[in-house]
Amino acid sequence: MKKLIVLTGSGISAESGLKTFRETGGLWETYDVMEVASYDGWERNQNLVLQFYNERRAQLKDAQPNAGHTGLVELEQYFDVQIITQNVDNLHERAGSKKVLHLHGELTKVRSTGDPFLVYDIGYKSIKAGDTCKKGFQLRPHIVWFGEAVPAIAEAAEISAQADIYAVIGTSLAVYPAAGLVDYVPQTVPVFVIDPNDISFPGYRNFEFIKEKAGRGVAILKDRLIQQFK
Numbered sequence: 629m630k631k632l633i634v635l636t637g638s639g640i641s642a643e644s645g646l647k648t649f650r651e652t653g654g655l656w657e658t659y660d661v662m663e664v665a666s667y668d669g670w671e672r673n674q675n676l677v678l679q680f681y682n683e684r685r686a687q688l689k690d691a692q693p694n695a696g697h698t699g700l701v702e703l704e705q706y707f708d709v710q711i712i713t714q715n716v717d718n719l720h721e722r723a724g725s726k727k728v729l730h731l732h733g734e735l736t737k738v739r740s741t742g743d744p745f746l747v748y749d750i751g752y753k754s755i756k757a758g759d760t761c762k763k764g765f766q767l768r769p770h771i772v773w774f775g776e777a778v779p780a781i782a783e784a785a786e787i788s789a790q791a792d793i794y795a796v797i798g799t800s801l802a803v804y805p806a807a808g809l810v811d812y813v814p815q816t817v818p819v820f821v822i823d824p825n826d827i828s829f830p831g832y833r834n835f836e837f838i839k840e841k842a843g844r845g846v847a848i849l850k851d852r853l854i855q856q857f858k
């Protein structure tokens with residue numbers, strides 16, 4: 629089976645009712661990103677950061693995967709699909725995608741501030757100041773904040789380098805190192821981009837633009853890939 633690698637961002641979850649980050653009305657318009665998604669912000673005000681992610685977790689509980697997520701699951705019948713997502717939601721997994729690599733962490737997990745390997749699955753529950761790991765350290769969201777390392781990036785680069793077909797769905801490609809993953813995709817590999825808005829894509833790179841929301845865009849992509857590559 630050909631390897632179809634799919635890099636997703638918050639746009640794929642927009643039709644599930646979850647906000648994107650940089651659009652008008654996006655999360656970073658309502659919240660100061662450096663206050664809720666950076667280590668400095670965490671040091672300044674743990675309660676604010678915990679509350680921000682508690683709210684995101686509660687919202688995720690009520691959200692459902694949309695046609696974009698389920699369309700990618702259907703593609704598993706024809707291709708060896710590997711998803712690399714910048715999203716911290718679990719909608720790819722809940723739709724049934726088998727291989728999902730999270731670059732920016734996961735909302736349903738928390739970890740110890742004293743031992744990064746102590747990670748706990750908390751589902752949709754809230755955490756508060758004073759909630760600690762078994763060693764007594766405060767728990768924090770299992771999220772990659774601005775200025776922090778992205779531990780999964782090397783694996784994501786390796787996966788991207790092995791693609792037979794590459795798709796980029798619902799991301800402005802504004803945040804590195806995730807945005808740089810496209811550079812690892814060999815020039816001979818066809819790249820498809822799904823987004824209802826124009827995005828800034830590396831100029832040297834040919835790609836086919838499906839200017840649609842993810843739900844409809846993935847359906848179009850599916851037809852096209854089956855026609856072209858099966």
Ligand code: OAD
Binds near residue numbers: 648651665714799802
């Ligand atoms: P952005 O908000 O930067 O970009 C969202 C993209 O989704 C835009 O290009 C939109 O045009 C597109 N979009 C909107 N609605 C869509 C739909 N229905 N279907 C498909 N696409 C749609 O969000 P990301 O690129 O995901 O990191 O942002 C990357 C990272 O920045 C996030 O993972 C997050 C953020 O700061 C962390 O929090 C660590």
